[in-house]
Amino acid sequence: MQRYFSNIKEGNEYLLSNDDAYHIKKVMRMKIYDKIEIVDNKKVYLCEIISFEPVKAKVIKEINEIHDNKHQIIIVQSLVNENKMDLILQKGTELGMTSFYGYKAINSVVKENDKSDKKIIRWQKIVKEASEQSKRNDIPNIDGIIDIKGLCEVKADLKIILSVKEKSNTLKKVLQKNSMCDTMIIVIGPEGGFEDSEENKLIENGFIPTTLGNRVLRTETASIACLSMINYEWMV
Amino acid sequence: MQRYFSNIKEGNEYLLSNDDAYHIKKVMRMKIYDKIEIVDNKKVYLCEIISFEPVKAKVIKEINEIHDNKHQIIIVQSLVNENKMDLILQKGTELGMTSFYGYKAINSVVKENDKSDKKIIRWQKIVKEASEQSKRNDIPNIDGIIDIKGLCEVKADLKIILSVKEKSNTLKKVLQKNSMCDTMIIVIGPEGGFEDSEENKLIENGFIPTTLGNRVLRTETASIACLSMINYEWMV
Numbered sequence: 001m002q003r004y005f006s007n008i009k010e011g012n013e014y015l016l017s018n019d020d021a022y023h024i025k026k027v028m029r030m031k032i033y034d035k036i037e038i039v040d041n042k043k044v045y046l047c048e049i050i051s052f053e054p055v056k057a058k059v060i061k062e063i064n065e066i067h068d069n070k071h072q073i074i075i076v077q078s079l080v081n082e083n084k085m086d087l088i089l090q091k092g093t094e095l096g097m098t099s100f101y102g103y104k105a106i107n108s109v110v111k112e113n114d115k116s117d118k119k120i121i122r123w124q125k126i127v128k129e130a131s132e133q134s135k136r137n138d139i140p141n142i143d144g145i146i147d148i149k150g151l152c153e154v155k156a157d158l159k160i161i162l163s164v165k166e167k168s169n170t171l172k173k174v175l176q177k178n179s180m181c182d183t184m185i186i187v188i189g190p191e192g193g194f195e196d197s198e199e200n201k202l203i204e205n206g207f208i209p210t211t212l213g214n215r216v217l218r219t220e221t222a223s224i225a226c227l228s229m230i231n232y233e234w235m236v
Numbered sequence: 237m238q239r240y241f242s243n244i245k246e247g248n249e250y251l252l253s254n255d256d257a258y259h260i261k262k263v264m265r266m267k268i269y270d271k272i273e274i275v276d277n278k279k280v281y282l283c284e285i286i287s288f289e290p291v292k293a294k295v296i297k298e299i300n301e302i303h304d305n306k307h308q309i310i311i312v313q314s315l316v317n318e319n320k321m322d323l324i325l326q327k328g329t330e331l332g333m334t335s336f337y338g339y340k341a342i343n344s345v346v347k348e349n350d351k352s353d354k355k356i357i358r359w360q361k362i363v364k365e366a367s368e369q370s371k372r373n374d375i376p377n378i379d380g381i382i383d384i385k386g387l388c389e390v391k392a393d394l395k396i397i398l399s400v401k402e403k404s405n406t407l408k409k410v411l412q413k414n415s416m417c418d419t420m421i422i423v424i425g426p427e428g429g430f431e432d433s434e435e436n437k438l439i440e441n442g443f444i445p446t447t448l449g450n451r452v453l454r455t456e457t458a459s460i461a462c463l464s465m466i467n468y469e470w471m472v
Contacts, residue, residue: 096451134451216369229465
């Protein structure tokens with residue numbers, strides 16, 4: 001069943017956002033009384049559509065779902081071009097990231113500029129749609145774009161930097177040594193890799209240089225692969 | 237250093253393909269005596285460019301590299317649209333797949349048609365470029381497009397089908413039970429999932445229904461995540 005997020009409630013009726021209303025009317029071509037799921041504050045409700053102008057849906061009942069995000073995974077992705085960033089955000093959402101920062105790495109080809117606000121709105125839209133599509137009951141936080149100073153201030157139990165220089169400290173070793181962590185942050189470098197000074201500063205601030213193995217991975221692949229591997233480590 | 241594949245050798249000089257020649261001249265803007273790596277039959281040679289019309293490079297010396305593909309991983313991807321297939325082929329190559337089949341699943345939106353030959357040429361080009369970019373010393377085999385009959389005949393030590401119906405038999409359990417396998421085949425369903433009859437026929441033919449966990453993953457994400465997880469299992 002199609003899932004949408006909303007927190008605009010009057011009595012037991014939800015109002016859908018303009019984007020979701022468009023999706024319901026034009027993409028899904030739904031009718032009055034069609035059923036949808038609405039997620040509000042991590043709770044999932046079975047609802048039926050009761051009007052189209054505007055699109056509203058009435059709660060039928062709450063659906064009990066197991067919440068699976070015991071861990072918080074913060075992805076910090078060095079700024080890359082739009083296509084790659086969209087892919088990282090979509091796949092990252094499917095694979096369970098809970099927060100996301102864009103990072104102004106020294107070697108990022110894409111620089112932050114006046115369009116940052118637009119960029120963040122775009123990112124929020126992508127993770128919301130990916131959350132609906134992948135049936136999450138939460139939406140990853142888009143926490144903005146930070147520089148190295150901001151990055152050093154982010155708090156987490158386990159701080160990982162994916163490093164192409166690191167050869168022996170694999171993600172497997174790091175995760176198995178830190179299995180009790182609640183919050184982890186993973187920093188993924190830009191296409192040219194981190195500058196030495198940048199990597200050293202992060203290491204001084206508690207980030208552990210970590211390798212995903214011998215393969216040469218593009219930055220967007222590293223991001224997706226790392227999240228997949230974390231899911232595997234926690235798999236029973 | 238930039239890496240290219242070639243097996244056209246005269247004496248100790250390699251002739252580069254038209255696509256690679258274009259890349260060397262127009263994208264990389266290389267000059268005579270610039271160094272490149274050429275891979276021939278899994279051996280890597282340091283070479284220098286000696287002519288542009290046609291593009292030829294002379295071997296300076298062989299480079300010793302560790303061959304990392306002890307295992308054969310055959311990916312069988314149900315036919316999906318071109319963008320998704322391109323992504324699966326590129327990321328699959330980066331993450332170590334060794335062979336690839338397109339699969340005519342019952343629910344595949346994209347059907348095989350007269351353009352199959354063109355499709356396979358396109359796929360071969362993508363995996364060759366991804367192999368060069370990710371510094372592999374081999375190129376995944378594109379083994380064509382098969383139906384369920386062909387699929388049942390492919391031989392492997394471990395045969396996995398990623399199933400949305402399967403809830404308890406995780407990839408982790410399956411890989412850890414079968415750690416000694418040399419060749420594995422992984423079948424990834426189309427967007428609508430496998431038909432029951434199709435999945436049952438594959439199970440009858442030795443495929444093990446396997447889950448990547450509770451998350452709802454798009455077909456292209458499942459393919460990339462599964463390869464990432466296999467890399468993690470083999471990580472030391």
